[in-house]
Amino acid sequence: MSTPLVSVRDLKIGATTDSGRHVEIIKGVSFDIAPGEIVALIGESGSGKTTIALSLMGHTRTGCRIEGGEIRLGANTVTAMSEGQRAEIRGTEVSYVPQSAAAAFNPSQRIMDQVIEITAIHKLMPRDAAEKKAVELFRALALPHADTIGSRYPHQVSGGQLQRLSAAMALIGDPKLVIFDEPTTALDVTTQIEVLRAFRSVMEKGGMAGVYVSHDLAVVAQIADRIIVLKGGEIQEEGATQQILDAPAHPYTRELLAAFEPVLHKPLEFDDADHQPPILEVRNLSAGYGPIRNGEPGAKILKDINFALERGRNLGVIGESGSGKSTLARAVAGILPPYRGEVLVDGFQQEASLAQRSKEQLRHAQIVFQLADTALNPAQSIETILGRPLTFYHGMKGKAREARVIELLDMVRLPANLRHRLPSELSGGQKQRINLARALAAEPQLILCDEITSALDTVVAAAIIDLLKELQRELRLSYMFISHDLSTVEAICDDVLVMYKGEVVERLPAAKMSTDATHPYSQLLVSSVPKLDTGWLSGLEQDPALLERFGNR
Amino acid sequence: MTDKALSFRLPTPRNLGYSFNWVGRIGLLVILFWAVVAIIGPEIAPYPPGEIVNWDYFTPMSHDYLLGTDYLGRDVLSRILMGARYTVGIALVSVFLACAGGVILGMVAAVVGGWFDMILSRLLDAFNGIPSLLFGLVTVAAVGSSIPVLVLTLAAIYLPGSYRFARALSVNVNTMDFVTVARARGERTPYLILREIFPNILGPVLADLGLRFVFIVLVLSGLSFLGLGVQPPNADWGALVRENIEGLSLGAPAILFPSVAIASLTISVNMFIDNLPTKIRDRS
Numbered sequence: 001m002s003t004p005l006v007s008v009r010d011l012k013i014g015a016t017t018d019s020g021r022h023v024e025i026i027k028g029v030s031f032d033i034a035p036g037e038i039v040a041l042i043g044e045s046g047s048g049k050t051t052i053a054l055s056l057m058g059h060t061r062t063g064c065r066i067e068g069g070e071i072r073l074g075a076n077t078v079t080a081m082s083e084g085q086r087a088e089i090r091g092t093e094v095s096y097v098p099q100s101a102a103a104a105f106n107p108s109q110r111i112m113d114q115v116i117e118i119t120a121i122h123k124l125m126p127r128d129a130a131e132k133k134a135v136e137l138f139r140a141l142a143l144p145h146a147d148t149i150g151s152r153y154p155h156q157v158s159g160g161q162l163q164r165l166s167a168a169m170a171l172i173g174d175p176k177l178v179i180f181d182e183p184t185t186a187l188d189v190t191t192q193i194e195v196l197r198a199f200r201s202v203m204e205k206g207g208m209a210g211v212y213v214s215h216d217l218a219v220v221a222q223i224a225d226r227i228i229v230l231k232g233g234e235i236q237e238e239g240a241t242q243q244i245l246d247a248p249a250h251p252y253t254r255e256l257l258a259a260f261e262p263v264l265h266k267p268l269e270f271d272d273a274d275h276q277p278p279i280l281e282v283r284n285l286s287a288g289y290g291p292i293r294n295g296e297p298g299a300k301i302l303k304d305i306n307f308a309l310e311r312g313r314n315l316g317v318i319g320e321s322g323s324g325k326s327t328l329a330r331a332v333a334g335i336l337p338p339y340r341g342e343v344l345v346d347g348f349q350q351e352a353s354l355a356q357r358s359k360e361q362l363r364h365a366q367i368v369f370q371l372a373d374t375a376l377n378p379a380q381s382i383e384t385i386l387g388r389p390l391t392f393y394h395g396m397k398g399k400a401r402e403a404r405v406i407e408l409l410d411m412v413r414l415p416a417n418l419r420h421r422l423p424s425e426l427s428g429g430q431k432q433r434i435n436l437a438r439a440l441a442a443e444p445q446l447i448l449c450d451e452i453t454s455a456l457d458t459v460v461a462a463a464i465i466d467l468l469k470e471l472q473r474e475l476r477l478s479y480m481f482i483s484h485d486l487s488t489v490e491a492i493c494d495d496v497l498v499m500y501k502g503e504v505v506e507r508l509p510a511a512k513m514s515t516d517a518t519h520p521y522s523q524l525l526v527s528s529v530p531k532l533d534t535g536w537l538s539g540l541e542q543d544p545a546l547l548e549r550f551g552n553r
Numbered sequence: 554m555t556d557k558a559l560s561f562r563l564p565t566p567r568n569l570g571y572s573f574n575w576v577g578r579i580g581l582l583v584i585l586f587w588a589v590v591a592i593i594g595p596e597i598a599p600y601p602p603g604e605i606v607n608w609d610y611f612t613p614m615s616h617d618y619l620l621g622t623d624y625l626g627r628d629v630l631s632r633i634l635m636g637a638r639y640t641v642g643i644a645l646v647s648v649f650l651a652c653a654g655g656v657i658l659g660m661v662a663a664v665v666g667g668w669f670d671m672i673l674s675r676l677l678d679a680f681n682g683i684p685s686l687l688f689g690l691v692t693v694a695a696v697g698s699s700i701p702v703l704v705l706t707l708a709a710i711y712l713p714g715s716y717r718f719a720r721a722l723s724v725n726v727n728t729m730d731f732v733t734v735a736r737a738r739g740e741r742t743p744y745l746i747l748r749e750i751f752p753n754i755l756g757p758v759l760a761d762l763g764l765r766f767v768f769i770v771l772v773l774s775g776l777s778f779l780g781l782g783v784q785p786p787n788a789d790w791g792a793l794v795r796e797n798i799e800g801l802s803l804g805a806p807a808i809l810f811p812s813v814a815i816a817s818l819t820i821s822v823n824m825f826i827d828n829l830p831t832k833i834r835d836r837s
Contacts, residue, residue, distance in 0.1 A: 333737050334737070335733060335736065335737055354736060354737065354739065357739070359739050362737065362738060362739040366737075367734065367737050369730040369733070369734065371730060374729045374730040374731065375729075375730035375731050375734055376731055377731040377748075377749055377752070377753070378753065379752030379753050379755075380748070380752070388735075388738075388748075389738060392738060392739070392740070393738075438734070442738070
């Protein structure tokens with residue numbers, strides 16, 4: 001092996017917390033990157049993958065410090081440089097593609113000005129040459145209207161395009177190393193494919209080395225040559241992509257891979273299920289936002305939705321962002337009153353708006369939200385949060401209430417003494433369990449889960465799914481499970497509704513999603529989910545006409 | 554391990570997370586000092602505050618008159634002790650009335666929304682358009698000056714600002730998922746504003762209260778200067794500064810000490826508010 005482009009030796013990064021305690025974030029990490037090689041850093045949140053990636057530019061987040069070790073990039077020793085010298089190499093030697101391109105672009109400047117900013121800062125080339133080079137990059141990244149897209153503002157292009165434009169911004173200074181920080185995590189699966197393809201081809205052509213930070217093994221398998229698995233600021237395993245996928249040596253890597261194994265859901269059999277009305281039935285439901293004129297809101301989101309969910313069964317709702325999945329959950333729960341159509345829970349018709357529904361009606365259907373951080377009141381202790389629905393629906397007080405809170409915590413597999421803590425003192429997975437426990441406190445029959453595992457790490461999400469299944473067996477619940485992640489839906493649902501632009505385009509059994517999909521949009525969606533196979537992206541062929549029609553580019 | 558240690562600790566402020574730094578403690582001490590003075594001040598005053606005790610005016614500090622005498626030869630220490638009751642009392646009561654009213658209305662407007670919010674907001678905006686001193690002047694001139702009238706007028710002047718502030722904060726909290734969950738549970742407005750929203754806007758609201766307190770002390774002084782505030786021979790600190798303004802060129806303690814009193818109170822209120830325990834300040 002020739003001299004590596006990047007070599008990191010015994011890197012230690014630490015931070016001092018608000019209370020003055022010193023924490024080690026990166027505990028002595030060493031690795032090399034050869035020229036032209038793409039190395040993936042993979043691990044759950046808090047594993048230090050982004051911290052390491054940023055340190056390659058000599059940058060740390062506020063409060064963090066590089067405390068030991070050495071980072072060498074080409075001829076420069078980054079750790080020994082002054083801040084001014086580091087600024088010199090950023091953009092020309094090493095550059096960065098952020099997770100959220102939407103937040104990385106200045107909304108009030110044209111795209112072209114922002115893409116070629118690096119050439120102006122480092123005085124690399126005259127403006128004409130820079131613009132010409134940017135257009136070439138736009139072409140290489142397969143952006144539509146490459147000649148004119150630079151004159152638009154960031155809000156005038158789609159999310160996938162913006163992500164590719166931010167890659168163009170990073171590549172314009174011909175860096176030797178590009179850092180990708182979860183660049184496709186915020187994108188829909190159909191868009192993700194485009195972006196990954198563009199990244200891969202441009203990196204291959206340019207012969208640049210890359211660091212790809214991600215928590216998604218399947219995405220990484222498509223683009224990386226080598227994978228470094230991180231946990232708790234230490235390297236767990238390091239190896240070629242194929243080797244990591246086929247023969248993982250470390251137990252943690254196996255755990256990560258196991259979370260990918262499709263666990264098919266076995267529908268539960270309840271003896272008396274046949275003779276009862278469906279737990280949830282929705283007829284001709286239409287809902288929207290905005291001022292209401294002639295009985296119809298200005299922005300119509302849901303159009304004529306019909307479905308039924310049998311007792312003890314689970315219904316998945318899938319679709320891209322903006323397809324109306326969450327709006328459907330809100331309309332069913334009454335948070336957004338539908339302007340037309342009916343919602344029947346357990347055979348009884350529900351009033352449209354929350355104020356008209358009775359406590360008993362509200363109790364039967366509970367909603368759990370995606371972001372556990374914002375769904376728990378930061379000023380209330382866990383006991384207060386869980387106790388309120390008990391008092392509100394069941395009139396519990398004092399000792400009885402406390403006992404029930406402990407019981408609920410036990411149901412979601414959390415220790416009882418957690419009840420004295422505030423939400424900010426819990427981890428993401430624990431918060432989501434509390435969120436679930438609050439819904440269970442009402443003793444509902446139906447739980448509407450709005451992307452409840454999307455913000456969690458793979459392993460934590462898999463544990464939540466297992467918990468949901470267990471609770472279903474014990475309490476005979478039914479779930480309406482909204483997600484953009486098809487493998488999660490597959491793991492828990494019996495049936496799946498595919499939504500596109502506010503309409504249900506197809507209803508399928510979850511186990512047969514990949515084979516039975518007949519609607520072209522469902523086919524596209526199913527085929528776009530990355531597989532744990534290094535050759536998947538190269539071998540993937542999608543009908544360009546379909547992409548044109550449904551791909552949100 | 555850690556959990557066990559947590560459950561066996563004594564419930565002192567530090568262990569509960571309610572301790573705060575020295576700057577805040579000094580602020581609190583000064584506030585408490587003035588509060589005590591406001592209560593027992595007249596009892597410990599060496600002379601009756603309205604009585605002319607010395608034929609010489611603007612005298613320096615002496616053994617008989619600890620803080621000198623004012624422009625009529627009255628004892629300044631006695632007058633400051635008497636003024637504390639007016640300044641601290643009137644300002645505190647009005648600032649609490651203004652903030653309580655403004656915050657409650659603001660939270661209700663944010664939670665209820667729609668027409669209620671619109672009408673209330675426009676009404677209070679219009680009210681805000683009236684210059685505060687002019688409004689005070691007209692009310693006091695029309696109704697006559699008494700302590701309750703002063704308190705209510707000052708509270709009315711500062712209520713719209715507090716309302717705007719609290720409403721803006723509440724609107725942000727109101728869109729959070731935990732409020733949506735509470736709504737979906739079927740909770741009514743009183744629960745929503747008291748338990749879900751109020752604890753999460755408390756920190757900024759307290760900071761706003763500190764600022765407003767200072768403004769009220771100043772407007773009260775302004776009203777007293779115009780003869781509409783506290784009536785002679787009684788006076789609040791602002792009035793003491795005003796009536797002794799000629800003493801400024803003489804460096805008389807009669808003007809220095811009322812000013813120091815105002816400064817110490819307003820600064821320490823802000824020192825205290827800015828250094829409240831993190832648990833209260835940074836909840837949201």
